[in-house]
Amino acid sequence: MREKGQKVLGVIGGMGPLATQLFYKMIIDKTKAHCDQDHLNMIILNHASMPDRTTAIKSGDVEELYHKLLHDAKFLEVGGADYIAIPCNTSHLLVDRLQKSLKIPIINMIKEAAMSLYCRHGENFKLGILATDGTIKTKLYQNECKALGITAVVPSEENQARVMKIIYDGIKDGNPVDMKDFYEVEKEMKEAGCKCVLMACTELSCFKEINNLSDFYVDAMEVLAERAIVLCDKSLK
Template sequence: MEQKSLGVIGGMGPKATSVFFDKVVDRTDAHKDQEHINMIILNHATLPDRTNAILTNTGDNFLQAIKRDFSILESAGVANIAIPCNTSHYFYDELQKMTSIPIINMVEETIKEIYETYGEHTKVGILATNGTIRSGIYAKVSEKYNLNLYTPEAALQEKVMDIIYNGVKSDLDVDPGKLEELIKQLVEKEQCKCVILACTELSCIKLSEEIAGYCIDAMNVLVERSIVRSGKQVKPMK
């Protein structure tokens, strides 16, 4: 299979981008440097906050700021683009119009994986930013695949945002137990078959093997699709 370069528009946030890169390296079936994927990573940390852009209807500011990134990646000759930020996918159609290079749709690929694993009418929980939740991007694709998406009630959602913004994005250590408790609530109390980790900041938190078994991490899905589209094979999860 032909090897292709991967473009990455990161910085949303920087830690999540570094985790994405590490995961691509770790999950690529490679045994020497030359067998890994060529990647162009733009850590565009100064991009406007995506949740704020959605909630204040200022998406044009975000789109204008990210526009030059596509020109850079086109000049670099990448074959596919990965954007490790769930909330930014609210603007997916507008982003794809900015470039002829295919952008891997993190949301679509994640929901498709859940559908293929659990089947129709599965009740699925989601942990994400307010922007992702209110944008309805996961709800829309879930409906397309006949999945029942359950969004957290207000008190639980507030805890999710605290973990994301006052924990990971603030470069503070987060007790995995806090996130694990929220996942357990969705599984045990709300009877969700699985839970989507639909914020790449949540992917930065190491979960226990038991709790991770209930989760579909959108970051991991994007990592796997990025590897395959770059002409490489994915190593099984350890």
Template sequence: MTKKTLGIIGGVGPLATMLIGEMIVRLTEAEKDQDHVDMIITNNPHIPDRTAFILGKSDKDPVPVILSDAERLRVAGAEILAIPCNTAHSFFGQIKEGTDLTVIDMIGETAARAARDGAKRIGILGTTGTIITGVYQTACERYGMTAVVPDEHIQSVVMSLIYDDVKAGKPADREKWSIIKAAMDEAGCDKVILGCTELSVVNQELALGAECIDSLLVLAETAIERCGHTLKG
């Protein structure tokens, strides 16, 4: 299979960008440097906050900046585009229409993974922007799963874990995660989607468990295969 060059629109957030780069390297079947995925990564922290725009708290549309970065990557030689930000996928249709690159659908791939893993009643954890747009709920229901979202209090804890901990450069607070997990267990969820790449960082720090489906991991694995490489067995 012809190998393709991967472009990653990063900076949303910066730490998750570094994490997916490492994931791709570690998950690729390779015996030498030349066997790895050819990646071009931007780490643009100036992309406007996606949730703030969705909630009407900002008039700064992130889509034009995302598309500008996509063009930078295309000019540099990228053929496949990965965006390690779930909330940005609320604008997936606009992004897909605005670039000539093949864009990986992180939301759809993660929902498909959950279905393959046998999920029936699945918790959705993400930014308030992602929850409000319903992208994960729609994708999961398409596979016959029942999507469960946190109530207002638990969602505030999720947002604190994302913004006050990871995005602020602080260690993930295990007590916050314990509160979130207890709520998802009480709601009868058999699986939980980590639908924010900052939660993927939390997963790396706290080892959250097999019931969690990590969207960043799914994106990394999908990118490896789409670029013509083999996942490490």
């Protein structure tokens, strides 16, 4: 696929498939293009059978997950990718470790999303984080936000259970989401004084699009898509 003057984006997808589909759509929709040839060359690996990331983190054993991610990353590297994007927030627990074994860069969605918010709002503001138990437990976003002077606010235990219900029983399982659950989480974030809320799970990215949520909700995967376009020398609309 490698052609002179054209960079290739490799995508480790399937976590979940609906989120990967949305990520691809974001790349297409956000690229300034007038014909097929203006779009970004991509290798999309839809590894739907990848072990559940939160389950692996909670079990304390992420080795199977790591080795499968590494295998996929190496596949993309050999296939000619210049950059790798992983549209799955929880998997980013392993990005630094994966990067040590690769010759091409992984675009770090956690760092890119946090920096985007910092550039937009500066420091000393409260940011709500909606994510899987795995992402919350490993403090991926909390640590990144702290380094930038941003105060990360995570849901209460009760509302975190609601977030997981939205992700797993709703989006991943293909079922309607009880919006009462979402409004309870939203109420807590607003009462905590959050200036905005980060959708830090790609299923929540899908949820945002399906429900046409306001700009109060910032999508980490959207930031990843925009950064990937720019790094691969294409222009944003």
